[in-house]
Amino acid sequence: MQSIKKYTCISLISCTLILSGCQTAPVFDEQTNKVNVTKVKPTPPEEELIEPVVEEKTLSKAQHLFEQPNLYLVNNPPVADEIKDRFAQVVTLIKRDELTRAKTILEEMTLQSPMLSGLWLKLGDIARMKREQSLAQQHYSRAISLNSNNYFARNRLAAIYRQQGEFELSKEQYTKALMSWPGFVEGHRNLGILLDLYLGQKEQALEHYQIAQELLTLNNKKVDRKLKGWIRDLTRQLAKTEKVK
Known part of the structure; x- marks a missing residue:
């Protein structure tokens, strides 16, 4: 009898979840250093039909940023x-998780071409994959010192600072990354997450989420459903805060 009740209960819970249409919100996982999604309280059906309206000034700003040059590519x-061929080989090895071999080739290349920022970026990636955060930080910093417009290195370094709880340093690196390439989608997305979850600057976070979404559209990329959900959730949060005021 208890078994029947148990399965009946599970069935009811499953049906409730399916019918409620749970939404998601970004949550940072310190173990994996990634932002995951978690279920949050579902929105009433009448609110689910309302899509957040992006202000015209935000759309115009996204268009302007999209048209700006990528300084990393321009000045490389x-x-x-x-x-180039050896670097492509390294990228392939990293994808195959052959990190030791990739690292050996990169170290040989840095002896021949020590001023190439991209080599140190990949050494940083390998160190990070091996959870050698301090070494990764050194390599990313070296990459930036060789090319201040290496927004990839700044984006990765910002993530390390965020994990260390150095939120202002993280914000600084994300901001500088976007100065090198204003149309960097991941930069806007990651800065939005930092502002949203760690600094509590919700309005600024929403703007960066919306810019990231609009840049995807301008680049003819598919809709990021997670990003779309975060925009909807944050828009509601801000609307509720405004009502309280």
């Missing part, structure tokens, strides 16, 4: 084909 020095 020419690279020999041989180096």
Whole structure:
């Protein structure tokens, strides 16, 4: 009898979840250093039909940022084909999780071309994959010192600072990354997460989420459903706060 009640209860819970249409919100996982999604209280059906309206000034800003040059690409020095080929090999090895071999090749390349920022970026990625955060931080900093417009390195370094609880340093790196390429979608997305979850600057966070979404559209990329959900959730949060005032 208890078994029947148990399965009946599970069935009812499952049906409730399906019918309620649970929404998601960003949550940072310190173990994996990634932002995951978690279920939050479902919104009443009548509110689910209302899509947040993006202000015209935000759309105009996104369009303006989209048209700005990528300084990392514009100012990058020419690279020999041989180096490009070896770098492509490293990228493939990293994807296959052959980190030791990839690291060996990169270290050889840094002896030949120590001024190439991208080599230190990849060494940082390997160190981070091995959970050697301090070493990764050193490599990313080296990459930035060689090319201040390496927004990839700044984006990664910002994530490390965020994990360390150095939120202002993290914000500084995300901001500088966006100065090098204002149309950097991940930069806006990550800065939005930092402002939303860690600094409590909800209005600024919403703007960066919306800009990221609009930049995806301008780049003919598919809709990021997680990002869309965060925008909807944060819009409601701010609306409720305004009502309380």
